[in-house]
Amino acid sequence: MPTAGRPRFGVVGGGIRGALFAAAIRQHPQADLVAVCDPDPAVRERAGTELGVPVQPDLDAMLAAHPDLTAAVIATPDFAHREAAVRCLEHGLDLMIEKPLATTVADADAIAAAAEAHGAKIMIAFENRWNPRFAEVRRQLAAGEAGAVVNQVINLNDTIFVPTQMLSWAAQSSPAWFLMPHSLDLACWLSGGRPVSVFARGVKRVLPERGVDTWDAITATFTMADGSVTVLNSQWVLPTSLPAVFDFRYELNTDTTSFRLNISDSGLTRYDAAGGQWVQLGGYRHYDELRGLGVDMIGDFIAVLNGAERDLPGIAAGRMITAAIAAVHTSLESGLPQEI
Amino acid sequence: MPTAGRPRFGVVGGGIRGALFAAAIRQHPQADLVAVCDPDPAVRERAGTELGVPVQPDLDAMLAAHPDLTAAVIATPDFAHREAAVRCLEHGLDLMIEKPLATTVADADAIAAAAEAHGAKIMIAFENRWNPRFAEVRRQLAAGEAGAVVNQVINLNDTIFVPTQMLSWAAQSSPAWFLMPHSLDLACWLSGGRPVSVFARGVKRVLPERGVDTWDAITATFTMADGSVTVLNSQWVLPTSLPAVFDFRYELNTDTTSFRLNISDSGLTRYDAAGGQWVQLGGYRHYDELRGLGVDMIGDFIAVLNGAERDLPGIAAGRMITAAIAAVHTSLESGLPQEI
Amino acid sequence: MPTAGRPRFGVVGGGIRGALFAAAIRQHPQADLVAVCDPDPAVRERAGTELGVPVQPDLDAMLAAHPDLTAAVIATPDFAHREAAVRCLEHGLDLMIEKPLATTVADADAIAAAAEAHGAKIMIAFENRWNPRFAEVRRQLAAGEAGAVVNQVINLNDTIFVPTQMLSWAAQSSPAWFLMPHSLDLACWLSGGRPVSVFARGVKRVLPERGVDTWDAITATFTMADGSVTVLNSQWVLPTSLPAVFDFRYELNTDTTSFRLNISDSGLTRYDAAGGQWVQLGGYRHYDELRGLGVDMIGDFIAVLNGAERDLPGIAAGRMITAAIAAVHTSLESGLPQEI
Amino acid sequence: MPTAGRPRFGVVGGGIRGALFAAAIRQHPQADLVAVCDPDPAVRERAGTELGVPVQPDLDAMLAAHPDLTAAVIATPDFAHREAAVRCLEHGLDLMIEKPLATTVADADAIAAAAEAHGAKIMIAFENRWNPRFAEVRRQLAAGEAGAVVNQVINLNDTIFVPTQMLSWAAQSSPAWFLMPHSLDLACWLSGGRPVSVFARGVKRVLPERGVDTWDAITATFTMADGSVTVLNSQWVLPTSLPAVFDFRYELNTDTTSFRLNISDSGLTRYDAAGGQWVQLGGYRHYDELRGLGVDMIGDFIAVLNGAERDLPGIAAGRMITAAIAAVHTSLESGLPQEI
Structure with missing residues (x-):
């Protein structure tokens, strides 16, 4: 059961990057990993087993099944960011979006507009x-x-x-x-x-x-x-x-x-x-903990969601x-x- | 005011390494930095200012002033480890000791004997x-x-x-x-x-x-x-x-x-x-946090003091x-x- | 006294590169270093002492003093190649020209035209x-x-x-x-x-x-x-x-x-x-011999002047x-x- | 037909190193490659074809067939240097011997004694x-x-x-x-x-x-x-x-x-x-010439055989x-x- 006030994450896309981010969220003491969605059954099976969270075949199913989500990670293929991001923003979620934000300026603008309309916190995953x-x-x-x-x-x-x-x-x-x-x-x-x-x-x-x-x-x-x-x-x-x-x-x-x-x-x-x-x-891994750049990055996003002030790469940079x-x-x- | 059960550290020696360890302890959420001692007034002044903790001129003064200490870091010159370590062990403290444990086998044995006698947890700082x-x-x-x-x-x-x-x-x-x-x-x-x-x-x-x-x-x-x-x-x-x-x-x-x-x-x-x-x-530094090998090392020592199981470099290795x-x-x- | 048929070199410009080329020619068994010219008295003095050949203040003086020259090295500043090269070509000399051939296309064309008119052999010193x-x-x-x-x-x-x-x-x-x-x-x-x-x-x-x-x-x-x-x-x-x-x-x-x-x-x-x-x-230096890329390069130019076939960087590349x-x-x- | 006074080389052993040395001698303007010997028929065939010189199955045959030899390269396996070197020295040859001179002190001493007895010039091939x-x-x-x-x-x-x-x-x-x-x-x-x-x-x-x-x-x-x-x-x-x-x-x-x-x-x-x-x-290879450390080394040995003074690695170093x-x-x- 989630702790009140902590971000509750869904991860959109369970590939290499999505799985990493999901694992990093799962082990974080100030956030909860709620669910993962991916169209590929093999990816879903692996994510379900390794992460121990519910998996859904698509974003809509995940949003429907988990109305308590407060944040999402967008880790779809690059060209598919817009649809997933806008949909999540419409549901009031904060977002970490894998780089690049989008592969057309129109897509980037659409995401930016939705983010502004919904007052979401957004970080673009410029991990370096x-x-x-x-x-x-x-x-x-x-x-x-x-x-x-x-x-x-x-x-x-x-x-x-x-x-x-x-x-x-x-x-x-x-x-x-x-x-x-x-x-x-x-x-x-x-x-x-x-x-x-x-x-x-x-x-x-x-x-x-x-x-x-x-x-x-x-x-x-x-x-x-x-x-x-x-x-x-x-x-x-x-x-x-x-x-x-x-x-x-x-x-x-x-x-x-x-x-x-x-x-x-x-x-x-x-x-x-x-x-x-x-x-x-x-x-x-260090003892049972996942470490590295991606973990540090998502940790700072979680810190901001929990109220910290950090200068993270935002929608403008994206x-x-x-x-x-x-x-x-x-x-x-x-x-x-x-x-x- | 210290939280009950958390390790409360004194640092013996405020030089380069001692200051680093002190800072790492101070920022750790599951430990308290209580005091630092060093014979050099300049070192004490800097430690007092930068760390904001009481400083004493020697170990006895620190032990006397802070009977609530539960752990110490031994960061004196190498040849002086024995005296400081044994003294701390006699006071019932757990110890992180800078490498090498000692510079004679007799000194190493004396520390080992004291550690065993007092049931202390000891980690040697083989940071690599x-x-x-x-x-x-x-x-x-x-x-x-x-x-x-x-x-x-x-x-x-x-x-x-x-x-x-x-x-x-x-x-x-x-x-x-x-x-x-x-x-x-x-x-x-x-x-x-x-x-x-x-x-x-x-x-x-x-x-x-x-x-x-x-x-x-x-x-x-x-x-x-x-x-x-x-x-x-x-x-x-x-x-x-x-x-x-x-x-x-x-x-x-x-x-x-x-x-x-x-x-x-x-x-x-x-x-x-x-x-x-x-x-x-x-x-x-990452935002306001000190990071790196020494911080990771002391974090694992603190974890063990707080009950975790970790295979850390102990007195036998030392x-x-x-x-x-x-x-x-x-x-x-x-x-x-x-x-x- | 020069051996009949061997190339007899004048070096135009006695700076770092000119001095190197002069020394390489001087030690070569199938060529003669005849003279060096440079407007700088200090350069002339050093060249005269180190190389043991006559030095002149300018190209005209060198050409006048040494009508037996058959080849020249152009090692002036880059922008001055045209004047020196064309003058040498008009005297029937073969040329090794420091890179770049020239710093305007007009200059390069003028040198190329003169080279063709006089049937000269030309190598551009692309030493790499x-x-x-x-x-x-x-x-x-x-x-x-x-x-x-x-x-x-x-x-x-x-x-x-x-x-x-x-x-x-x-x-x-x-x-x-x-x-x-x-x-x-x-x-x-x-x-x-x-x-x-x-x-x-x-x-x-x-x-x-x-x-x-x-x-x-x-x-x-x-x-x-x-x-x-x-x-x-x-x-x-x-x-x-x-x-x-x-x-x-x-x-x-x-x-x-x-x-x-x-x-x-x-x-x-x-x-x-x-x-x-x-x-x-x-x-x-190896024993008393200068070695290296520049020496190898000028050796191949001398080989060609002595009748060998080698695919050297010529006027077209320049x-x-x-x-x-x-x-x-x-x-x-x-x-x-x-x-x- | 050999030029009088120039060293005339036989190469003992036609493996990787022997073949390299033979090729370096063959192209040298102040030395002659006369013959190569090797017990392996395949090596002999390759050496004969690539180098265009007579090949013999063993040193005795080579010495018998070529009484005009004045120098040899010893490129046998390491442990076999003594026999080949001493035999060559007894025939009055100067020697370049692959490193190490020998694999026992007794062998090294025997070669040294033979070299001194016959007044031979010897270089050990410390190529570096x-x-x-x-x-x-x-x-x-x-x-x-x-x-x-x-x-x-x-x-x-x-x-x-x-x-x-x-x-x-x-x-x-x-x-x-x-x-x-x-x-x-x-x-x-x-x-x-x-x-x-x-x-x-x-x-x-x-x-x-x-x-x-x-x-x-x-x-x-x-x-x-x-x-x-x-x-x-x-x-x-x-x-x-x-x-x-x-x-x-x-x-x-x-x-x-x-x-x-x-x-x-x-x-x-x-x-x-x-x-x-x-x-x-x-x-x-540079144009049709073999170049590199081995070629330079053998060139200096040939220079010494032709009367130059060079400080080469000799029998004492070996x-x-x-x-x-x-x-x-x-x-x-x-x-x-x-x-x-």
């Missing part, structure tokens, strides 16, 4: 803000300890495993929609800046040949409001032998300082008969990123720079 | 066990996912800053006493093994010339009970331009697998006019490490291998 | 082609062992030392003119491709504030004829504490393979009181790179993509 | 001395630019491929005999020092289980004549997924300076379907290393430190 490395760079820049930004060069790639085996909906997404929300949100958050225009170029050959009709690789050059430049490179066709499924290298240069971050190299390399890998520890990534695709099609 | 990288290697080895250990080669060094500027009592310690407890405890904990003999060689030239009469560098080769070999290299005279004040590289090889860990490289490098550094994030490091120094002097 | 790492990547790609290129992301930067202390003529150049000829030539040479259009963005703030009126940082995205994308990032304002004066990281991805090269990390790091550095070994870098600057000014 | 990184460290130390050595920690390992697939005679060798001659010679050559005693520990489990009766891993701690300490770790059971077949990391620390070398990381990483690798460039590695094995068996 919880990585202490990025938080420290932001702190140093904000404190005036590291000069003024000249440029940022950010490589965030996945191996071809992601669009061909991990995501069933890769053709409805792109390396820009899937990866650049992370890198662009960081670029803005670290520097306190925002993008005003973008030029993008890409290659679309390898994935279409493998039956996934989307971009292989995209490069986007953003002019920021402060005159600095942000370069994002994201691709989806790296060999699966890379030491991690993602490949994340971040460089931020100012007039006095250069920061270099390697996020995929965890500091722990394992070589065995199957190859070499950087063992990922973004989520891990809209800005969606608009900017939409502009990346416009530029890819037009061959011209695009205002944001 | 809380690093998720090491915990994951241990998990994989314990689960049979990584073969049987052949050897471990562990480099854990400090720059010359540590013995010449950070520690006032370096001449009463050595790179072996200060650094090898970390590396040897990990070697045992990861593999489930223990050292049975050791041969050590060292150099004693640079630090004595600079007025610190101790070893510059020590290499110790341990034979483990399972027949594997552990090599520890620790030195105290590295240039201060190294990207971190410590230099920690760990290699563990089995018949099937090789693990390579770089602990000092945090994944965040900052270059500026002062040089290049790996920004350390072992302890950091004694074994002290005996082994004492044997390192015996071998250094005798030029012969030494049983442990 | 002599780095075995790049040569091996090219070999693998050409042999069909590494798939078809998707994209290349190339970071080639200098610390602020270069534009503010090393080059007197930095304001007449830019990170694009000084650095991108290296990276773009490699991008073309490795892949067998050529750029067809470019979009560039830059920042111009730090160097102007320090009295050097040029770009701090430039990013250029090239579409290649084969549809692949090449991204060049070059900047001139990195902190001088970087482990090398240049910062060169190269990434080439295909549909099957990812190559990652770190060129500035030499594999030899030295830490001392002055900081940490990657000791550079691009040029070094023109293409000059045209492409000129287009980078056009795009920087127009804010639009630029055909090449 | 030709790596510019090591040469530069030696230069800096010799020039007083890098302080006085405190210790050296050298890891030189192979994957299990080497003892189980590459070498047919691994059971007659060990990681110490095969790898430590490289690392120990460097330790002496860089520092100008020599080892006076050693203590070694090892593991012998994995390779015997796989039918190769030798040590898996050996650690040897040397006391040097100047009081510094050298630690060598060498093993033969690393996973084959390591990015190179060898794993070579070198650390030399002085009172002022720390040198860190990574030799196996070539600066060129290739990821593809088969895994990740550091593409090795120790030997490579004997010292053999004596030291023999002492490693004595210590392994006795469990005690061993004088050298």
Whole structure:
């Protein structure tokens, strides 16, 4: 039985991310995990067994079965955020929405309008803000300890495993929609800046040949409001032998300082008969507790729902990123720079 | 006013480590920080201001002023652990003791005897066990996912800053006493093994010339009970331009697998006019909360004091490490291998 | 006394690069170093002493004093190549020209026309082609062992030392003119491709504030004829504490393979009181012989002058790179993509 | 037809190393490759085809067929050096001998005695001395630019491929005999020092289980004549997924300076379907010429045979290393430190 006043969560989408968020909520002392919904029976069965909560085949069923929900996590495929989010908002729920907020500006606007209409608290899951490395760079820049930004060069790639085996909906997404929300949100958050225009170029050959009709690789050059430049490179066709499924290298240069971050190299390399890998520890167990970036993130959302003041990534950040990534695709099609 | 049943801590020694532990206790929801003692007036003043708790000049004064203490942290210089620990144990306190437990086997035995006599709970602060990288290697080895250990080669060094500027009592310690407890405890904990003999060689030239009469560098080769070999290299005279004040590289090889860990490289490098550094994030702030390995460690000790079951590094591990490091120094002097 | 038929070299410009090339020619068994010219008396004095050859204050004086010259090295500032090169070509000399060939297309065309008119052999000093790492990547790609290129992301930067202390003529150049000829030539040479259009963005703030009126940082995205994308990032304002004066990281991805090269990390790091550095070994002495990339390069040019067949970077490559870098600057000014 | 006075080489052993040396001699303008001998018909056929020189099944046949030989390369298995070397010396040949000189002190002494009796020029193939990184460290130390050595920690390992697939005679060798001659010679050559005693520990489990009766891993701690300490770790059971077949990391620390070398990381990483690798460039082709460390090394030996003065690794260095590695094995068996 839920404790009065604590947030009571439903999780929409029980895939990799949804299951992680559900587990993090379940173990949190100041929140309750009430239910999970997912259209896939196998996902539902696993979620029911592992999490020990009721599962439903769709959001409407979950909302109907659990009128006591006060919050939801939106962890559907990216393009399906709008419908789920608006529906939840209409039911008066607060929301944590997986990045990107939406994959069209119209969708982002619709969610924003619904959020405003219902006075909901919303956090967009820009999880990298919880990585202490990025938080420290932001702190140093904000404190005036590291000069003024000249440029940022950010490589965030996945191996071809992601669009061909991990995501069933890769053709409805792109390396820009899937990866650049992370890198662009960081670029803005670290520097306190925002993008005003973008030029993008890409290659679309390898994935279409493998039956996934989307971009292989995209490069986007953003002019920021402060005159600095942000370069994002994201691709989806790296060999699966890379030491991690993602490949994340971040460089931020100012007039006095250069920061270099390697996020995929965890500091722990394992070589065995199957190859070499950087063992990922973004989520891990300590005794019986799940820990890591996603757990920290959802903990701060729960804190806010319980009344704390925290500067979390909200709907405005989510809209800005969606608009900017939409502009990346416009530029890819037009061959011209695009205002944001 | 303390909540009944919660541990009430005094911290013995308000230096770098003592202050960290005090702050971690102070913010913990299931424990109370009652007082800190330190002989240095400047340390006391800082501790009093930053922590907002009473400070005393010595342990007796603290024990007298705070008869309600139930636990203590021993963060004195290494060689002074025995007196402080035994005194606290006689007062019925549970203890977290900074590594190494003691710098002689006699001291370790005395603490162990007192702990047993008083039924105290004791944790030795082998903090690296809380690093998720090491915990994951241990998990994989314990689960049979990584073969049987052949050897471990562990480099854990400090720059010359540590013995010449950070520690006032370096001449009463050595790179072996200060650094090898970390590396040897990990070697045992990861593999489930223990050292049975050791041969050590060292150099004693640079630090004595600079007025610190101790070893510059020590290499110790341990034979483990399972027949594997552990090599520890620790030195105290590295240039201060190294990207971190410590230099920690760990290699563990089995018949099937090789693990390579770089602990000092945090994944965040900052270059500026002062040089290049790996920004350390072992302890950091998230909103108003202190986080990191030390905080996690003390959290588990508090959990145990509050009744949880956790497999923490106890007095047996502390004694074994002290005996082994004492044997390192015996071998250094005798030029012969030494049983442990 | 020169051996009949062997190339007899004059070196135009006795700075860092000119002095290196002169020394490499002097020690070569199949060529003669005849003279060096430079307007700076200090440079002339050093060149005369170290190289033991006549020095003149300008090219005309050198040509007049040494009518037996058959070849020259053009190692003037970049913008001055045209005048020196054309003058040498009119005297019937073969030429090795430091990259870039020229800093305007008109200059490049003028040199090309003169070269054709006089039937001269010309090599542009794209020295990185002599780095075995790049040569091996090219070999693998050409042999069909590494798939078809998707994209290349190339970071080639200098610390602020270069534009503010090393080059007197930095304001007449830019990170694009000084650095991108290296990276773009490699991008073309490795892949067998050529750029067809470019979009560039830059920042111009730090160097102007320090009295050097040029770009701090430039990013250029090239579409290649084969549809692949090449991204060049070059900047001139990195902190001088970087482990090398240049910062060169190269990434080439295909549909099957990812190559990652770190060129500035030499594999030899030295830490001392002055900081940490990657000791550079691009040029070094072995017994009394100068060795390295520049020596290998000039050796192949001498081989060709002596009749060998070698596929060296010629005037066409030089023109293409000059045209492409000129287009980078056009795009920087127009804010639009630029055909090449 | 050979040019009078030039060295005329026979190569004893046509395996990987012998074939490389033969090719390097064949292309050298101041030496002649006359013949190669090897007991393996397949090796002989390949050598005959690739090198275009006569091949014989054994040394006696080669010496009989080619009385004009003036020099030989000894590239037999390690344990067979003595017989081949002494036989060649009796025929008046100068010798380049693959490291180690021999695997017993008696063998080394026999070769040394024969060399002295016949006045032969001998070079031991400690090839790493030709790596510019090591040469530069030696230069800096010799020039007083890098302080006085405190210790050296050298890891030189192979994957299990080497003892189980590459070498047919691994059971007659060990990681110490095969790898430590490289690392120990460097330790002496860089520092100008020599080892006076050693203590070694090892593991012998994995390779015997796989039918190769030798040590898996050996650690040897040397006391040097100047009081510094050298630690060598060498093993033969690393996973084959390591990015190179060898794993070579070198650390030399002085009172002022720390040198860190990574030799196996070539600066060129290739990821593809088969895994990740550091593409090795120790030997490579440039146009039609073989280049690399081995080629440079044999070039200097030829220079000396042709009258040049060069400080090459000679019989004294070879004997010292053999004596030291023999002492490693004595210590392994006795469990005690061993004088050298």
